[in-house]
Amino acid sequence: MSVLIVIPARYASTRYPGKPLVELTGATGEARSLIRRSWDAAREVSGNPRVVVATDDDRIRDHAAGFGAEVVMTSQTCRNGTERCAEAFDALGGGFEIVVNLQGDAPLTPPWFVERLIEDLRAHEVAEVATPVLRADAAALAGFREDRRAGRVGGTTAVFGADNTALYFSKEVIPYTGREDYGAEEGTPVFHHVGVYAYRPSALGAYARWPQGPLETLEGLEQLRFLERRVPLLCVEVEARGRQFWELNNPSDVPRIEAMLAEMQVA
Template sequence: MTSFAIVIPARFASTRYPGKPLAMLRGASGQARSLIERSWRAACEVKGAAGVFVATDDDGIADAVRAFGGQVVMTPSTCRNGTERCAATLSQLPEVDVVVNLQGDAPLTPAWIIPDLVAALAAAPHAAMATAALRTSATTYAHLARDAAEGRVGGTTVVTAQDGRALYFSKRLLPYLPDALEAKHERMRLHLGLYAYRPDALRWYAAQQPSSLEDLEGLEQLRFLEGAAPIQVVTHDPVGWDCIELNNPQDVPAIEAILAARGLD
């Protein structure tokens, strides 16, 4: 068995949504829980993990995590993104084969995708890391398209080679889909905020400077691609609900509606 630990990077100073990890989301019964607690609860549903750790440099987030029973790893404020924050936890984690990064703004991620991702990385010795994507449903595509039309940065899309190797990730909707194309959503894949890294790949990443495309797109995984470190993408069919990330305050009602529809408190 491939051993793995789950790390949830969380920072207070989000450009688009300051204080986002502590934003409150109401569940099916009306009970409000913070975004970071909901992400932690989603991670705790995963079977076989050596532990679930929230990585942060913010005392307020750390206090909130300890209050609901989570484990915290304090990381330097100089970490520029979640992958660097995961790298900074390595000395404080159990010794594992794989470190999984579950982004703290993705509480709707299905738990069963994580073991699949770990297994995919173990089966792809050429890859530095693996990540997950979903074929978009009609409603997810509509959400992404609405964000784009209204000038908001929403989810991230990914395009791959036939063998699943990532070609590019973007906050734009990729690939280009002609207006006349029917069932556009079937041609697009939503990247999930989920990564599985080999520890050595994390150390390599932390030793590199941010890449030019990473800076332009604001997508940390592009540092791997520009450094010729292959990324394996595991694509799944839609899971029955829209895996919307909390990127903007406008996303809160949509996420709360999905929590209510799924009966999640």
């Protein structure tokens, strides 16, 4: 029943080159790199999973090894984190029941998100992949809308069916609500997709062999490759428990995440 957590990290990000090495200052004033904070988050997951950083860049390899991470070198031809996870899985010789992709730009991911993801994928009879979704509150929804108005690529939203399998993911705000006046304590019908995935090895191996489809190419969202091939992808609703969540997509996200670290008293 073994679990492998892979943190894919590449230096040549289109939107933010060198992003894994960007430093984020926590509540105590200590600065740690994005990849270090993502590794710290992975190490909090219970069950003693094996945690590795997967990269094609020597700078990231040297930095990650310097703080004690296990590093797997992957090729420069990987087009996204899922393909990099597939390469890392193969390089380690397989043998894991579930592979988790904890993307290197999600340092605020709470451990219970990943634990719930693993639990629900194990229990599901059909799903080959699982990913967490978080119901957006009024502030988060306003942030999504402001990013879109400013022309920034912010969070990803998800819609799913009655059986909780995904219907679609988008960088646009979906579904359309027609409302701007949600109260501070009111849940909205918009779900923020959290950039974590759990795969069964068969689905991960198949993904790496498939070409990119038109929806994945248009949205720039790797999980759409599964949906375009009708692979059941389970959306697991998780609870924030007072924690804030945001991914680092643009330079403007750095102060936002640092403010969250300070507010949550994360060192």
